[in-house]
Amino acid sequence: MGRVTDYLARDTARGRATLTAVTLGSGIAILDGSVVNVALRTIGTELDASLEQLQWVINGYMLALASLVLVGGALGDRLGRRRVYLVGMGWFLVASALCAVAQTPGQLVAMRVLQGVGAALLTPGGLAIIQSAFRPEDRAGAIGTWAGMSGIAAAIGPFVGGWLVDNGGWRWIFGINVPLCLVVIAMTVWAAPETRDSEASGRRFDLPGAALTVVALGALTYALTGSSTMGRGLLVGLLVAAALAAVGFVVVERRSRTPLVQLSLFGDRIFSAANAMTLVVYGALGVVFFILVLHLQVSAGWSALSAGLTGLPVTIALMFLSSRAAQLSARIGPRVPMSLGPVVCAVGALMLLPAGAGATWWTVLPGLVVFALGLALLVSPLTSTVLAAAPDRFAGVASGVNNAVARAGSLLAVAALPALVGLSGDDYQDPSAMTSGFRASMVICAVLLTVGGVVSWFGLAGTHGTTPTPEHDSPISRP
Template sequence: MTELLTRDSRRGRLTLTAVTLGSGIAILDGSVVNVALRTIGTELDASLEQLQWVINGYMLALASLVLVGGALGDRLGRRRVYLWGMGWFLVASVLCAVAQTPGQLIATRVLQGIGAALLTPGGLAIIQSVFAREDRAAAIGTWAGLSGISAAIGPFVGGWLVDNGGWRWIFGINVPLCLAVIALTLWTTPETRDTEATGRRFDVLGGGLTVLSLGALTYALTASASMSRSLLVAVSVLALAAAVGFVVVESRSRTPLVQLGLFRDRVFSAANGMTLVVYGALGVVIFILVLQLQVSAGWSALSAGLTGLPTTIALMFLSSRAAQLSERIGPRIPMALGPVICAAGVLLLLPAGRGATWWTVLPGLVVFSLGLALLVSPLTATVLAAAPDRYAGVASGVNNAVARAGSLLAVAALPALVGLSGDDYLDPTAMTSGFRAAMVICAGLLTVGGVVSWFGLARTSGRVREDAL
């Protein structure tokens, strides 16, 4: 039995630092690339679809394999799999930094996403399994806040690196960070696992169907404009069949990749439903805003990257308070109000076009950031609190998979939906038209997320019973 850690102990603080920094690196690379897309497209002569795949290749691997990463951690040891993921991520980052063509960069981004899928659920699962129960909400709040900061600060870091060293450094900077996390984890973090899962057959079929379903759907959404109707229908049917097959396999398996019984809890299901639409909108906002400011407003990569600063500040100072508020009054109000505030901020960003200044975008960024700070940590704590401790890796994996899938599918679908393709990202007029349509859609998705939370969290059920799984 692993001795539980406290947040105020030296080992507890160092363990929290290790898992937060490692998860932050993976999340950072989901957003840091956005601000470099225009430079990458110019230097590697890439189309908009190829630039989408630079983002989506990473997100596809992360979304489709994060469930596998969570389940492997529960079975083989959360610390061990977390370290495997960090090592894999380090090597893949080096390969990204030396890529010479769009195809090479997309392939190495997929490899990077595999490493992220191994380490991302491990961070939360380690917190849930090694910290004393009374310290978990605050520890998760710290993790969620700093992870949110990683996503928000990504465009700023990427902008500075692009302007001062070139886009390859956005991957090269991962090397010393990964080495530091590996050393700190080996030194401080205790090992935990689900002892009942050890030695059981691993659900390879379930994992394969997840990859097939998300991969086919992402390809259909991204390349729909260039493929024939018959091929589009065939790929879409394949994605649907794989998704249905996954549900059937998981419901019949004695050792499923995902315990479908977790979704019998209304809170767990509602929180993940809200995650899907909200993170889909967030992914598009981050993807398209920095492009719009560079292409249509003429901002530098660094200036566009600085738009993440208000979100960084809000998450840094408000995430722990939001977690405490949620613990005191319940998650319903923060998780319903937060997305609606984000939607208002997105609508305030509509004027960001030709001639836009900081005063044009700052009000929207501030409102958006306040809403994000209100929802992030309560969402994470609610999902984990709804699952038994021994399923911490699975619960974390499910929520991470839903978040990444939402972002992946939205980034794949929305550009074509709003009329952006090919080299349109270099045309200010086309870019502005597509940007504004995308912002309106994102505001709608965020509002839907708030509605889902309000009705879905009307009852807080606590934790799924073990005998229900």
Template structure:
């Protein structure tokens, strides 16, 4: 495929196929972040795993993704977004196959970390490709499709996982990724043009393709130490807990110092000088932290305390799937007309109401017990997802599309990672408590209240942080945005 001289139209053949490839690929990675939740009880029983080990089955993936998604975004901007996206898909394929044959909790945790590395390479690439290879007038609609279908992937994960667990065993939730990854790689190779940041570097930025290895390492150390401290706090000595906590803080401070001085930083801290970008990411952190806990603990609660099958518990994702499918594009259009402030403030608060309506989900719970809360929660989720994505990308210069996408993905995954690591111990769940209906119900209800508070806080942050914002596409790019990308390599 030779070089192309103009950006893709969304309704062209290559445009449709490119959007299909990046949406499906991102969806696979997002799906694996949620599909495992519904299989946790079965995995725990078959592999004789503790609650802490089950947390690490989730958190090992999220830790690698949250720590390295910035690296993935920066690599794509520098060395080619399609190239890194394909590398990520290939890595994810191999790691998924290894997860499917794991024989012990330790093996599964290790292969989940490998899977998260592949996800970190491909996740920011999908959104950055949309921002870079589509015409400006088509980007908002393309992002709306991507956001809606990606949200559906996260919501449908428990349903898919439940069906696979009940009909084939938990190993199939990883094995099914292999043919899907092959299909995505084939479509991407045929239809998607290459793009990268071609803006000439200033003397301060340096030349060539240097890479911020130290910044990436500090990210891994900081999030890894914090996750370990939160997950293992109940079994660690006080001295070790303090030491690990200090390490996390020092590494985080070191990351900020390194990024502010590096000539080729992973994160251009100047992005956070934009109030909209900072507010949207702050909202992302608290909201996705709450969402991570809800999806983690609800399916466990319904299986352990209410006696639901894995498939029945997985079906709780259906209302969110339907709402995202039907309403994401409308939410995007609403944000275009009135600006992102109201959808991004109201959405989390509606989610909080839905979470509180789930409090009765205990022993003897039926679909009529949980359906009202699930529907309200789904409506709030559909209201916030598309406007959030468009707002974050529109607030950053085009040349930093991969970095901006990586930052928002990292913030979302870090919020979920930290919340899932901290909440069980905070509400008194540990060891084999996930098999005790009484302990599980008590912990579940305390978790739901905390999640409702976090979601409400996210709405408040959006209301004040996004004041006086217009439709994201109308927000002018900073002067440093560089020229509109019109030359793409195939």
């Protein structure tokens, strides 16, 4: 792994500034994945959009992010993590400004795709910079800070979006990114060192692997989103195309001398189990954050700000408990928190079932608190476990894989949700239809979360004490 002469210390001025820059930058991208949810009803009304178009306002961003985040991680390892992070922030800034001036649903979806490309370049860079630039003894704490603040960014998205929608209009949820991105760029230029994988320079980039990733996720997302309206022939064709592209990706990666993804990473049981858990758990989280704020506005008559405030318990829990969860995981191993956390979240999701017409804060608050506690228990241990199971020189790829899996889980779950629960067209404006769809969604989420807990319990069996590190316990780090 190429790096600066000395690792950064977390308690120095440059260390604090670097951690702030990568945490804030990643938080902006994550926040934008959730902040839009609370504005969907207003966007749909002002731009005369259907439910499927509103899905694509979410999914266009998530599709670009999920399918290209591996490319972002690999480019960072090859060209320099700081450089690619800065390019991603600049790209994200421009795309955000274009989203703010979109005049039609089609224009907004197109700009959201561009915004997702920028997010794909910057998102893996934040974690990769931490893993490669900070002293080994500072990494767990820095990652815990990153995970906690990133979780907070996702959680406060609905609150920020609600306040902006009620006080300035939905366009401000994109416009506010411009000054924030400028701050991150300035801090990164001043403080962050450049690191890269020295073995990656000069090797050919895996374009076929990148293209097959886009085709697989794009075809599957389009099929799931339009499954209730498209013809059977087109649906089958898209599903077959997605399957063939996925198989082709595995074949290409196995044969390539310079693969986009080191498939040997999945030879580590811990890495594979953590990513399998990520897929189902983040799928459920994506559904909860997508439908809850929309449901409360439509079925219970809440304002955008009031619905957005439902993210507050999650924000508080992640702010105060993420570092403690990381310390607990380091002491007893990741198996218990990563197994118990999703199950607690499942209980919280089921406690939200009574929310409907006439729902008050006392109807939803108990479920939100339980859900938040489960989320705080699993987020930090998950991030640390994935990165610790990969060698330092694959930090960007490992981060990219986990981010891709998380975004793909959310993307596919949100794409499939309306058809599974019987929502389509203008149903998002019908309180009765939304209530029925919401309750079915919470049951589905509870099942997915429980599956995630089971996967962690069996997949992480044998992990004890401190989370394994690539220098010591991970078999893929050994020659």
